[in-house]
Amino acid sequence: xxxxxxxxxxxxxxxxxxxxxxxxxxxxxxxxxxxxxxxxxxxxxxxxxxxxxxxxxxxxxxxxxxxxxxxxxxxxxxxxxxxxxxxxxxxxxxxxxxxxxxxxxxxxxxxxxxxxxxxxxxxxxxxxxxxxxxxxxxxxxxxxxxxxxxxxxxxxxxxxxxxxxxxxxxxxxxxxxxxxxxxxxxxxxxxxxxxxxxxxxxxxxxxxxxxxxxxxxxxxxxxxxxxxxxxxxxxxxxxxxxxxxxxxxxxxxxxxxxxxxxxxxxxxxxxxxxxxxxxxxxxxxxxxxxxxxxxxxxxxxxxxxxxxxxxxxxxxxxxxxxxxxxx
Amino acid sequence: xxxxxxxxxxxxxxxxxxxxxxxxxxxxxxxxxxxxxxxxxxxxxxxxxxxxxxxxxxxxxxxxxxxxxxxxxxxxxxxxxxxxxxxxxxxxxxxxxxxxxxxxxxxxxxxxxxxxxxxxxxxxxxxxxxxxxxxxxxxxxxxxxxxxxxxxxxxxxxxxxxxxxxxxxxxxxxxxxxxxxxxxxxxxxxxxxxxxxxxxxxxxxxxxxxxxxxxxxxxxxxxxxxxxxxxxxxxxxxxxxxxxxxxxxxxxxxxxxxxxxxxxxxxxxxxxxxxxxxxxxxxxxxxxxxxxxxxxxxxxxxxxxxxxxxxxxxxxxxxxxxxxxxxxxxxxxxxxxxxxxxxxxxxxxxxxxxxxxxxxxxxxxxxxxxxxxxxxxxxxxxxxxxxxxxxxxxxxxxxxxxxxxxxxxxxxxxxxxxxx
Numbered sequence: 001x002x003x004x005x006x007x008x009x010x011x012x013x014x015x016x017x018x019x020x021x022x023x024x025x026x027x028x029x030x031x032x033x034x035x036x037x038x039x040x041x042x043x044x045x046x047x048x049x050x051x052x053x054x055x056x057x058x059x060x061x062x063x064x065x066x067x068x069x070x071x072x073x074x075x076x077x078x079x080x081x082x083x084x085x086x087x088x089x090x091x092x093x094x095x096x097x098x099x100x101x102x103x104x105x106x107x108x109x110x111x112x113x114x115x116x117x118x119x120x121x122x123x124x125x126x127x128x129x130x131x132x133x134x135x136x137x138x139x140x141x142x143x144x145x146x147x148x149x150x151x152x153x154x155x156x157x158x159x160x161x162x163x164x165x166x167x168x169x170x171x172x173x174x175x176x177x178x179x180x181x182x183x184x185x186x187x188x189x190x191x192x193x194x195x196x197x198x199x200x201x202x203x204x205x206x207x208x209x210x211x212x213x214x215x216x217x218x219x220x221x222x223x224x225x226x227x228x229x230x231x232x233x234x235x236x237x238x239x240x241x242x243x244x245x246x247x248x249x250x251x252x253x254x255x256x257x258x259x260x261x262x263x264x265x266x267x268x269x270x271x272x273x274x275x276x277x278x279x280x281x282x283x284x285x286x287x288x289x290x291x292x293x294x295x296x297x298x299x300x301x302x303x304x305x306x307x308x309x310x311x312x313x314x315x316x317x318x319x320x321x322x323x324x325x326x327x
Numbered sequence: 328x329x330x331x332x333x334x335x336x337x338x339x340x341x342x343x344x345x346x347x348x349x350x351x352x353x354x355x356x357x358x359x360x361x362x363x364x365x366x367x368x369x370x371x372x373x374x375x376x377x378x379x380x381x382x383x384x385x386x387x388x389x390x391x392x393x394x395x396x397x398x399x400x401x402x403x404x405x406x407x408x409x410x411x412x413x414x415x416x417x418x419x420x421x422x423x424x425x426x427x428x429x430x431x432x433x434x435x436x437x438x439x440x441x442x443x444x445x446x447x448x449x450x451x452x453x454x455x456x457x458x459x460x461x462x463x464x465x466x467x468x469x470x471x472x473x474x475x476x477x478x479x480x481x482x483x484x485x486x487x488x489x490x491x492x493x494x495x496x497x498x499x500x501x502x503x504x505x506x507x508x509x510x511x512x513x514x515x516x517x518x519x520x521x522x523x524x525x526x527x528x529x530x531x532x533x534x535x536x537x538x539x540x541x542x543x544x545x546x547x548x549x550x551x552x553x554x555x556x557x558x559x560x561x562x563x564x565x566x567x568x569x570x571x572x573x574x575x576x577x578x579x580x581x582x583x584x585x586x587x588x589x590x591x592x593x594x595x596x597x598x599x600x601x602x603x604x605x606x607x608x609x610x611x612x613x614x615x616x617x618x619x620x621x622x623x624x625x626x627x628x629x630x631x632x633x634x635x636x637x638x639x640x641x642x643x644x645x646x647x648x649x650x651x652x653x654x655x656x657x658x659x660x661x662x663x664x665x666x667x668x669x670x671x672x673x674x675x676x677x678x679x680x681x682x683x684x685x686x687x688x689x690x691x692x693x694x695x696x697x698x699x700x701x702x703x704x705x706x707x708x709x710x711x712x713x714x715x716x717x718x719x720x721x722x723x724x725x726x727x728x729x730x731x732x733x734x735x736x737x738x739x740x741x742x743x744x745x746x747x
Contacts, residue, residue, distance in 0.1 A: 254469050254495060281468050282468050282469065282471070282472045283468070283469055283472075284467060284468050284469055285467045285468075285469040285470065285494050285495040286467060286488070286494065324487065324488050324489075324494055324496070
């Protein structure tokens with residue numbers, strides 16, 4: 001099976017879907033002539049022309065609105081935000097227009113569109129450009145939110161997102177674009193709303209998604225050397241969330257660590273823990289512990305940024321705590 | 328930081344405690360774990376220990392006074408610390424009616440701090456008994472479920488988690504070690520659950536409701552048998568000749584026979600739980616002991632698995648310590664069925680009151696020599712004892728109780744059966 005980057009996997013998904021359905025088009029800052037700020041759209045302008053690969057001005061609210069309008073009249077837009085931090089300017093179109101159009105029009109206007117771009121922190125981009133928005137977006141009824149953590153999942157989920165008749169948020173990662181993994185040549189889709197057990201173990205569940213999947217897998221590898229077997233549940237889709245995958249794992253291991261990139265308060269992990277306490281109460285041998293970003297704006301200083309981010313050491317410590325191996 | 332000393336729940340049923348004696352004076356230095364006072368619970372005199380370090384700054388309860396569980400009885404702090412806020416907190420909580428806006432805010436916060444201290448103590452010194460907060464055993468939900476499924480008594484397990492929390496591994500350890508816990512040399516390991524919960528059938532529900540309407544909360548009926556002790560007497564005499572160490576009493580033989588018979592009649596070895604009947608697969612035999620303060624029922628755990636000599640030694644030890652008020656709560660909770668004996672007080676026969684949720688109790692009368700007609704037309708003198716079984720009719724029907732007593736009679740009249 002070919003091993004390709006996360007970036008190229010997204011590129012393949014866009015290319016395949018644009019070939020398959022000529023209503024699909026890509027729009028955003030620098031997606032055309034410049035081949036995308038992160039080269040996700042490399043070669044697409046050349047291949048599909050400027051009617052289907054549209055360079056926009058630096059007007060997030062404006063082009064998000066154009067996307068919503070295009071979807072209302074039958075196109076299937078993919079709107080790229082250079083990062084989700086910039087998407088804050090467009091949030092009214094995402095939350096008030098895209099998420100609610102089908103509902104408020106009494107079913108007259110479907111909203112088959114995708115908003116995608118890198119989410120969360122990269123390295124030393126400081127407080128305004130290092131934020132993980134999944135809990136904001138997943139909060140909204142009417143939106144679907146996917147957080148692929150591997151090239152395979154990135155391609156399969158983006159293709160499903162483009163084919164879905166609802167607005168789907170695709171949260172990628174600047175630090176993920178260069179990661180590599182196996183992606184088959186033949187076409188495949190990954191259903192929205194289905195988690196994947198990325199690794200099987202009996203002692204503790206780590207429930208996570210997106211960029212943190214890599215951290216969870218590293219933690220599982222490290223802990224395996226101490227004989228601790230981790231179940232790694234990759235949610236893949238944050239909304240709708242695959243509750244059954246979570247509870248099946250926790251009922252097996254009796255312990256859970258919930259790992260997420262964003263902040264603690266009202267974070268995705270809080271929702272996961274709620275599902276666990278509701279459905280797994282009698283199966284829990286320890287309180288569930290969350291690993292997340294420190295409750296501060298992301299520091300610019302390298303050492304402080306490292307200290308603020310959820311990481312391997314924090315995840316391992318959390319696992320040992322829920323297993324009563326360390327205080 | 329100052330630590331509150333509160334009246335703790337030292338037994339599962341304790342609601343208030345009487346402070347018998349202070350063992351530390353105001354101004355004495357105390358370490359965590361020091362015994363501060365003796366407290367009389369509903370069943371025994373127990374020790375109230377310090378949960379913090381420093382100086383016993385204040386004693387708030389006089390010797391002899393009884394106070395509810397949770398009441399502030401003293402304060403430990405450094406010699407110079409200002410503890411008026413803590414004392415004020417206690418005043419506010421007792422004066423909650425007059426100052427409702429202040430008390431609820433102050434009292435729970437203080438209570439949380441005290442609970443945290445309490446929980447920290449057992450972790451430092453390995454707990455012999457599980458951590459409790461306000462009488463509740465601290466255990467993970469999973470541990471509770473596993474213990475319930477396996478019939479393991481959570482209260483008898485020392486937790487290894489934070490603050491003494493009982494967790495999965497403690498239950499697993501208890502399940503593998505339990506046989507040696509109560510009897511080092513004889514109890515064989517058992518497999519499967521310790522009890523079976525039997526949902527109530529409609530007819531059983533109807534019986535329960537109608538009979539309860541007829542006679543109090545527990546519709547009790549009584550079955551009396553007169554049992555011949557000739558062979559038991561022969562056995563006692565024969566083994567006593569082998570040496571003093573083999574001496575056993577009639578009561579020991581009756582306890583052993585009762586335990587063995589109960590193991591064959593789980594329908595009698597049961598608890599009435601309101602919406603189900605719990606039949607036990609283990610026999611924990613309660614034996615009523617009269618003390619100067621009243622009745623207490625220590626438990627011979629796994630009595631059916633113990634040899635006569637063990638029953639004899641254990642019943643003697645439990646009775647002695649009961650009279651000395653030295654029993655721990657674990658020693659007088661958890662019985663599956665009980666026996667009461669007033670024979671030594673020349674009571675011919677009597678009916679005992681069932682100790683709920685148990686479903687039966689045996690009342691043992693005095694052993695008497697009686698003239699009986701023999702099959703050949705002659706007469707002989709035989710030792711006889713009258714045993715009356717009180718049965719909870721909601722769980723035990725007449726014939727069920729009678730069959731149990733048939734087994735019991737066969738055992739006592741043919742004590743050799745006890746070795747089978």
